Amino acid sequence: MSTRNIIxxxxxxxxxxxxxxxxxxxxxxxxVEKLFSRSGEDVLVVVEDDRILGLLSRLVWEKxxxxxxxxxxxxxxxxxxxxxxxxxxxxxxxxxxxxxxRIFWGEDLLSLEDFWxxxxxxxxxxxxxxxxxxxxxxxxxxxxxxxxxKIGLFLVGxxxxxxxxxRESFDLDFVVTRNCKVFAEVVSQKLKAPLVKxxxxxxxxxxxxxxxxxxxxxxxxxxxxxxxxxxxxxGPLSWDLFRRDFTINALALDLETLTLVDFYGGERDLHExxxxxxxxxxxxxxxxxxxxxxxxxxxxxxxxxxxxxxxLELARRxxxxxxxxxxxxxxxxxxxxxxxxxxxxxxxxKERKLLxxxxxxxxxxxxxxxxxxxxxxxxxxxxxxxxxxxxxLSPQKDFLIRLGLSEKMSxxxxxxxxxxxxxxxxxxxxxxxxxxxxxxxEKGPLSAILAFKAHYPELKEEMEKILAAQxxxxxxxxxxxxxxxxxxxxxxxKILKHLRAAKIDGLLKNRDDEISFLKKEYPDVxxx
Ligand code: ATP
Numbered sequence: 001m002s003t004r005n006i007i008x009x010x011x012x013x014x015x016x017x018x019x020x021x022x023x024x025x026x027x028x029x030x031x032v033e034k035l036f037s038r039s040g041e042d043v044l045v046v047v048e049d050d051r052i053l054g055l056l057s058r059l060v061w062e063k064x065x066x067x068x069x070x071x072x073x074x075x076x077x078x079x080x081x082x083x084x085x086x087x088x089x090x091x092x093x094x095x096x097x098x099x100x101x102r103i104f105w106g107e108d109l110l111s112l113e114d115f116w117x118x119x120x121x122x123x124x125x126x127x128x129x130x131x132x133x134x135x136x137x138x139x140x141x142x143x144x145x146x147x148x149x150k151i152g153l154f155l156v157g158x159x160x161x162x163x164x165x166x167r168e169s170f171d172l173d174f175v176v177t178r179n180c181k182v183f184a185e186v187v188s189q190k191l192k193a194p195l196v197k198x199x200x201x202x203x204x205x206x207x208x209x210x211x212x213x214x215x216x217x218x219x220x221x222x223x224x225x226x227x228x229x230x231x232x233x234x235g236p237l238s239w240d241l242f243r244r245d246f247t248i249n250a251l252a253l254d255l256e257t258l259t260l261v262d263f264y265g266g267e268r269d270l271h272e273x274x275x276x277x278x279x280x281x282x283x284x285x286x287x288x289x290x291x292x293x294x295x296x297x298x299x300x301x302x303x304x305x306x307x308x309x310x311x312l313e314l315a316r317r318x319x320x321x322x323x324x325x326x327x328x329x330x331x332x333x334x335x336x337x338x339x340x341x342x343x344x345x346x347x348x349x350k351e352r353k354l355l356x357x358x359x360x361x362x363x364x365x366x367x368x369x370x371x372x373x374x375x376x377x378x379x380x381x382x383x384x385x386x387x388x389x390x391x392x393l394s395p396q397k398d399f400l401i402r403l404g405l406s407e408k409m410s411x412x413x414x415x416x417x418x419x420x421x422x423x424x425x426x427x428x429x430x431x432x433x434x435x436x437x438x439x440x441x442e443k444g445p446l447s448a449i450l451a452f453k454a455h456y457p458e459l460k461e462e463m464e465k466i467l468a469a470q471x472x473x474x475x476x477x478x479x480x481x482x483x484x485x486x487x488x489x490x491x492x493x494k495i496l497k498h499l500r501a502a503k504i505d506g507l508l509k510n511r512d513d514e515i516s517f518l519k520k521e522y523p524d525v526x527x528x
Pocket of ligand 1: 158159243244286295
């Protein structure tokens, strides 16, 4: 909600009811509990030498203590966005976009969400968005169900961000204020799209005309420990948006009025191309957000807010990436790979020293760059791509295990890589036949070979020759051998391999050459 939109009268009332904000010194950790419990306030203003550092919400303070982090108010203070700095302190305080923050409207105590719903007609002039095509149709269909059930319906998250950016989005997340199960069932019947219940967070999924649709009840998430998956409980929309990763994704579109719901300044951040967190412990709650940040910052060309940098610094200090499970890490890497510029996202992570924590040491990204540009890489499936990426970052067993490859597979990869390194001269030698090189490389998976090729650019030309030759097959097949009267057995494999080697080495051009070759090389078999 933009402060510019709030009518001055309402602002005055809100401020007069609140009284002056409570302040706490940046280092006075021992004062915080007392101030919160005595005042009943949800937000304190953190000061240092009378300078406002930012705001500390009860929610964030309690979160830090539940994680057993001894942090000082100054470390957790959320710097007030630019737009608020031109307002007097009291107003900053009352308008702080904390979902737990309550403000006054006339005589009534309201939450920010109620405040938004009240929407004084002219002065708030809410931002209206237009939906077109399938999206407009879908809105009509969903809205009629929501209205029958008398529940609120919102499009939320990345889809709203993409609408503002005029980018197409096929992942649509809808939030209803209650009764999600019934809503989902009726919607599924109406759209004739089967429902999949995603058990983890009680959400429902369906596919419709190429859209992946998620339906969920507005909820609050809380984390019992850093980097663990959250527990969920129903909550108001403002809380649902506050639990999200960045302000640009904490947007909602009220589908009844088609107005933008923007409690945390996401539209402004998007407009000013800035990535802003919702609170300083954001990456401690969920370090996967660091990888998400890499994608958004590079995809949309976003700068990082001071709060973001402070949250990042804390995440690095607490080494939160090391707390992530291998499955979650792998998933984030896979999501980077489907970005238009995956390499830029890796560079972003490296520049912020986040890969160091992952790889054990600062990785050299040039192998990765070469790998991503390699035309053979595109032929790999998703899992093979992941293995190739990991090996290009580091072929070390510990790193591979950390990313969830089995101990056996990791040891094998490390050994194979070592073997390749030892065979560099063999691979380059003009005295070794091409077929020998092909057979040698076929011992390992293409993912490992491509990663190796990326590590050793001096081998590029030769490796490409070998990889191209790998596709060579003789014209004759097992069936032909049978027709020639050779009885089936292990000899088939030997003969076909021999034929293939000769063909790779350019000794055989066609079928006739192959038959003559067999007659010459295997006279006993033919005479038998
Ligand atoms: P993309 O354009 O990359 O698909 P998206 O915004 O659609 O991005 P999703 O991963 O589909 O991202 O998630 C949908 C929404 O759920 C996000 O916009 C965000 O509001 C929220 N979200 C997803 N992952 C997280 C997370 N790790 N922490 C907080 N909020 C999240």
